[in-house]
Amino acid sequence: MTGDSHFWAVVPAGGAGTRLWPVSRASSPKFLHDLTGTGRSLLQATWDRLTPLTGSQVLVVTGAAHRAAVAAQLPDLPADQLLAEPAPRDSMAAIGWAAAVLEARDPSAVLGSFAADHVIADEDAFRACVTDAVAAAEQGYVVTIGIEPTGPATGFGYIELGEPLGEGPAHAVRQFVEKPDRSRAEAYLATGRFRWNAGMFVVRATVLLDLLAQWHPELAAGVRALAADPSRLEQVWPGLEKIAIDHAVAEPAAAEGRVAVVPGGFGWDDVGDFSSLGALLPDASGMPGVRVLGDASSVRVVDATGVVVPSGDRDGRVVAVVGLDDVVVVDTPDALLVVSRDRAQDVKAVVDLLKSEGRTDLL
């Protein structure tokens, strides 16, 4: 696969990660942080996961505000493969721009789009799955990867598998469905035909742009114009339609039988909140049920379980937790968060509150 010079990874590095506040901030979002205790940020781990497949054929699309941080974290990324959006225009503009840049370089280019802030446990299985997806993409499909569900999650959209496509693992996509409620998610799992939608797409650049031109001709023309003349960025970008790739291309293409899904079971997680972050960490030494992101030697527990993120900004500062189960404690220099693990999603409410107060210093 490394030899396939047509395959490029496209890494949209965006998203505020508000449910991971106060670690994730607008000025330093989730993908720039090491949230798994490995010493590598989620962005760096994404690079590490993809480059065995792509070599240096990686294109990163990020906000202008984060261009310098991304370049610093990825010193091997060539400067002309880092696209900086003047402002967020949702995923279709970001991936479409990257597709147009690749199409101009190589009309046979196949791109795989993988978010910069997800975690994957079994990287070999992931790469094998992407290789299958590339094969299907070369046949002209928009290929998505359908993650084997490990439970009736309500935080993700689902993909319903249709008939197998040929001999490989690819299936047709019968439909994409939005985040379900619990009982509907359980019903999906019971059928055995549903997979999680991790927002991964593998497709020939030209196929993607031609499909886009079918339903959103101005957006397709806009990103192709950008690729032809990068100096027009500031002029063209603000006029691009703001739409997600799912709605712009994947859903209408599925209705036309143009979308394939390759099932994958490689331990994917979007690290959506501190509860899922905790699930990715091992128990801290000598503290059963306690997961620490950072220096565990600064944590003391008495009859407590949960997730602790020490600040790490001052030597010897101690975090002590007593008599609480499944509590999340996140300490940063200018903000401290305490939340029950089952309410980890509601951290967003604090961010909304601070936003309404104009406390941009904390966002």
Add this chain to the structure above:
Amino acid sequence: MTGDSHFWAVVPAGGAGTRLWPVSRASSPKFLHDLTGTGRSLLQATWDRLTPLTGSQVLVVTGAAHRAAVAAQLPDLPADQLLAEPAPRDSMAAIGWAAAVLEARDPSAVLGSFAADHVIADEDAFRACVTDAVAAAEQGYVVTIGIEPTGPATGFGYIELGEPLGEGPAHAVRQFVEKPDRSRAEAYLATGRFRWNAGMFVVRATVLLDLLAQWHPELAAGVRALAADPSRLEQVWPGLEKIAIDHAVAEPAAAEGRVAVVPGGFGWDDVGDFSSLGALLPDASGMPGVRVLGDASSVRVVDATGVVVPSGDRDGRVVAVVGLDDVVVVDTPDALLVVSRDRAQDVKAVVDLLKSEGRTDLL
């Protein structure tokens, strides 16, 4: 009462307040802190409460390590009324020393001993009660104040009232009893004869020392020797018996019918842990069920109740609590504590843990 030149307040300012860690530290114990949000430390509030009765006739007994802090907090306390213990020798040595100093000044001195780290809601009622106690003390009794229980508390000792002594509110003490379990505490309350023992004693200095001489002659001789020649402090102090005033005098004197109790109902609290600290504070503005000691503008809650003590060491640092009921969050520059309110007593376990690790920097 202000005119009674024989009455002196003795304020033992000791105790580590380990259940209030990390606010209370060995180097800066509970009594030096403003734990009620009034702008006055518990020690200063004790001074404010007593001086309307005593004028400047207040003797403070504290550890040598805290002498400077006590003097700084009580600028109106004459230097020769601040006794500094070379090392802790329990309450009998501390109060006995003060009694001996007063006896030497005035053979008719009546002392009232009141801890430096308690809180009283109705100060007028408190002073009226002390005035009654002084009257009984002048008749030769060891007088204690029996707090009207507001519930079957298991954290305090109890005093059982006997027959009334004359026309006043004073009763004989039938017995002192140790901290009971819950069902015994409920049985005590049902009788109507039991009061909380707040460790307040009012007694003529000479009566106290003579009773002490009866059961602990060396201790009585030791503190009287100190009063006669303060230069012998370092020599005499280490040899003094380490015993609480309750065991040394109050209990044996009660058995001999020498102890009286004056009932009091003035809203007393020993601020023993963060749960009782929370109960002394009003709800923070706009945050029902949330008590904040410090700057409430730094606290944000979403579906949460409890007690928050912000650090106050850095401008704008925010404490956010989400989806937790009855949680206690205490932030200090070098230690952060999160505990469920019903486990507030167990904070001591963290202090014990740090002590066993030799982390004296945090104690």
